[in-house]
Amino acid sequence: MVCEKDPLVQKITDLYDQISTLDSLKPSKDVNMLFTQLVLTCMPPTHIDVTKLCKKVQQMRSKLIRLCGEAEGLLETHFSTILASYDNPLHHLNIFPYYTNYLKLSQLEFNILTKHCSNVPNKVAFVGSGPLPLTSIVLASFHLKTTSFHNYDIDPSANSKALRLVWSDPDLSRRIFFHTTDVMNVTNGLKEYDVVFLAALVGMDKDEKVRVVEHLAKYMNPGAVLMLRSAHGARGFLYPVVNPCDLRGFQVLSIFHPTDEVINSVIIARKFPMPRHCSAEHPVGPMKLPNKCFDIDMFNPLLNPVNLMEELDIEDQLS
Numbered sequence: 544m545v546c547e548k549d550p551l552v553q554k555i556t557d558l559y560d561q562i563s564t565l566d567s568l569k570p571s572k573d574v575n576m577l578f579t580q581l582v583l584t585c586m587p588p589t590h591i592d593v594t595k596l597c598k599k600v601q602q603m604r605s606k607l608i609r610l611c612g613e614a615e616g617l618l619e620t621h622f623s624t625i626l627a628s629y630d631n632p633l634h635h636l637n638i639f640p641y642y643t644n645y646l647k648l649s650q651l652e653f654n655i656l657t658k659h660c661s662n663v664p665n666k667v668a669f670v671g672s673g674p675l676p677l678t679s680i681v682l683a684s685f686h687l688k689t690t691s692f693h694n695y696d697i698d699p700s701a702n703s704k705a706l707r708l709v710w711s712d713p714d715l716s717r718r719i720f721f722h723t724t725d726v727m728n729v730t731n732g733l734k735e736y737d738v739v740f741l742a743a744l745v746g747m748d749k750d751e752k753v754r755v756v757e758h759l760a761k762y763m764n765p766g767a768v769l770m771l772r773s774a775h776g777a778r779g780f781l782y783p784v785v786n787p788c789d790l791r792g793f794q795v796l797s798i799f800h801p802t803d804e805v806i807n808s809v810i811i812a813r814k815f816p817m818p819r820h821c822s823a824e825h826p827v828g829p830m831k832l833p834n835k836c837f838d839i840d841m842f843n844p845l846l847n848p849v850n851l852m853e854e855l856d857i858e859d860q861l862s
């Protein structure tokens with residue numbers, strides 16, 4: 544059990560106290576400085592397992608994740624508005640301070656996807672695309688040049704801002720579509736997608752995340768791929784952590800934990816090809832022990848062994 548006396552937890556709690564007393568989380572000198580310090584504090588590898596925090600620290604962590612989510616949304620809104628003032632916003636994406644992180648994360652996700660899918664996906668959904676949908680823009684521009692992307696966001700203003708970034712581009716405006724709705728209201732429409740990406744901030748705590756994943760498991764096409772974002776170590780103070788055992792109805796294929804400035808871990812899972820033992824208790828098939836499902840190989844998606852930890856192979860998982 545990790546409690547508030549742990550020096551790293553003390554430092555994070557101190558930053559949380561300062562962040563939670565700010566009048567606004569809109570980008571400003573103070574906001575940027577505090578979140579930069581927070582990210583740098585949570586980035587290095589650590590002994591801390593955020594599932595083993597005492598109750599008080601766990602409560603602080605839940606509130607901190609929501610504050611980070613709010614600040615991220617406001618930062619994206621701010622830069623999306625600036626970008627929309629350019630004739631071709633897509634030529635200026637690098638004004639967003641974390642654009643390089645998105646380039647790296649998208650490359651990582653593309654490499655992981657390619658390893659597990661032999662065909663180029665025809666239709667991809669991105670759930671929780673936000674006002675600055677950089678993942679779908681980067682994937683559509685550089686990696687999946689014939690795929691169509693359907694961005695879902697519950698917030699109409701996020702979608703109208705995001706639309707302004709792509710509508711002047713002849714190619715992307717024909718391949719990137721926006722849907723304003725809570726993903727929990729999308730049912731049979733989910734069957735159309737070969738791949739569904741789930742943003743880190745859709746489902747801010749474990750219960751919400753599990754509900755979203757169960758919904759996807761119920762409606763995604765059997766055999767379709769789910770790409771989720773999670774967090775590892777102290778990075779779990781910034782984003783929700785998804786555990787393989789939360790992915791009922793899916794076969795977990797691989798988990799990657801970056802150790803560089805890409806904050807999110809990436810989980811790739813496949814919806815079970817067909818429901819087995821369907822029943823009222825297991826509407827999407829049986830719960831399978833996810834740790835029996837990992838790949839054995841040591842594929843390194845960034846071709847840079849120091850950057851990445853792959854969650855371990857099957858022998859380690861089963862020993």
Ligand SMILES: C[S@@+](CC[C@H](N)C(=O)[O-])C[C@H]1O[C@@H](n2cnc3c(N)ncnc32)[C@H](O)[C@@H]1O
Pocket residue numbers: 612615616619670671672673674695696697698701724725726727742743744745746
């Ligand atoms: C900060 S943003 C952008 C995502 C971020 N770039 C990432 O990859 O995590 C997260 C977005 O998810 C949207 N969102 C949250 N819950 C949702 C839901 N249930 N259905 C659809 N969109 C949702 C929010 O409105 C917000 O715009």
